Amino acid sequence: MTEHAHSGHSHAHGHTHGVSPDADRRWLRAALILLTAYMAVEVVIGVLAQSLALISDAAHMLTDAVSIVLALVAMRLAAKPARGGYTYGLKRAEILSAQANGITLLVLSVWLAYEAVQRLISPPEVTGGLVLITALSGVVINLICTWFLSKANRSSLNIEGAYQHILTDLFGFIATAISGLIVLTTGFQRADAIASLVVVALMLKAGTGLVRESGRIFMEAAPAGIDPDALGDHLVAADQVVEVHDLHIWQITSGQPALSAHILVAPGGDCHKVRRNLHELLRTEYGITHATLQVDHLGEQDDDELLTLSPGPRPEQPSGSHCDDSHGPVHRPGPHRH
Template sequence: MSSHDHDHGAHDHGGHGSHRGHSHGVAADADRRWLLSALTLIVAFMAGEVVVGFAAKSLALISDAAHMLTDAASIVLALVAMRLSARPARGGYTYGLKRAEILSAQANGVTLLVLSAWLGYEAIRRLVNPPEVTGSLVLITALVGIVINLAATWCMSKANRTSLNVEGAFQHVVTDLYAFIATAVAGVIILTTGFLQADAIASLIVVALMLRAGIGLVRDSGRIFLEAAPAGIDPDAVADRLVAAPLVVEIHDLHIWEITSGQPALSAHILVAPGGDCHAVRRGLQRQLRDDYRITHATLQVDHVGTDEDQELLQITEPAAAFPDHCGDSHGPVHRSGPHEH
């Protein structure tokens, strides 16, 4: 192999560092302001709702208040995680603390699941033996809660919901909004018909909403922790597109994951036809990744296939045998151009 046929590894961040850092800082400050506004509304109302819930003997109101407590906790977690994730990478944390946001989102999801289990049990118990519930207090408190939650939801909708962390807190608040609507309906039913089980039924509706939101957050955060490809991106399809580029002979060791929500990353080993311009191929592939998949954090190791002997070995299916100088232990499927694409 000639002197210029050495490994070419390159990393593409996309954009200009100073400009992006400034705009992200402004956006993060705005997100914090909106989250703090929502937090203030929720905490103020929650305190009053707890008192009214016990006075009215309403599980629906108590469950709403408990869920509002998790709303407040989720927003606090989101604010703390935003602070941590904004810290620059240093020492052993080569990505910084960006995944603190994903930890927060997972904690929000787990909290929703645990709380839904407890409230579900209590609601079923009250269906069998319903206590006397003051319907008027339930209705009035639920209507006020709808107004408060609408305001909090509006505040949080202004924040950056592409962050799984912010989305987790937002899902808490939206679930609570639906819960208050169900509680208001229960209050009307109790007042007009005396059907006391309506309170427990409203609680079960809240539980179903909490389960849905909780499962979604745990699933999405789990995918990131397990280094799964981002939803909507098929690694095999990406490899097929890249290996079809001019001069590309083979792609293997392709990995696609998310550093944190909304920040996909990719690494791959690219083999280029002899005599091809490795640098030009790399730049073209990184441009394609940015334009087609919005992957701007890409690390590509680009090598020439090498000698005529190596060319003959292209017929062999195992990458370690075909290119012993490159990868002794390739991970994942191998994608080749032409008749040897797979």
């Protein structure tokens, strides 16, 4: 007996939150308008004051603006219904956006690091007072934008990417304000380049995190916090289950885990009941509501194979009539459970 069970589309979103996509877009647009207007002012002042810290903050603000535009475009694409060859729709567009955000942060950080080192070697005359005033106003602008994005749904890696951009920028402005104060009070011109390097370090940290997280989703890795082996052991410990194989866990997009597995049930067992129980276990214990389980009775040949298992490493795939090309470990009850 073979059974395919798909969870309904009503459960496609593993994360529920009180903010609607429309509200998310409104908060993002508000932050975008504020950032773009301030960025234009800051570039002009940065050139006049000869401050690399201000220019690097402005460049980072440009990536903030781009990250929000990408987030808005990705949200619109992700909302489109699944059709044609895109059976999940375009939900992964959000992860592409998050990855693009991470890569822009990394590329920009390399350029700014080079410029900062050049200025450490031969520092130009920086107008400290102008830098201090501009950076302090930048702190205020970024605090407002950070608040805007904190109101949106940050369980989306896409929105989290834009949020990380702006939060990094906020810390950068604080470093720049401190450098402006140092230049103003002590005349130590290299403080500006040092502040730029602080911004670079923050950009590297945020960029690496975004690229790593988006990369995990693209590589179909299990969601962080879910151990596939432990989950397989949990499933095979359920009543009437004698084997679990072809277990795959991945994320469709951030906050939407999915699972598929082949479950073998003891002869005479109730496949329908086992499937329902396992779906409930996955939903309540792991938050996985998009699951496809193939549930079969264990055949006589498989039964003999299980009863004559000798101690030692288990085969990577079950023999007999089930899944000759199965992937990954086989989970069975008893002392040899993987």
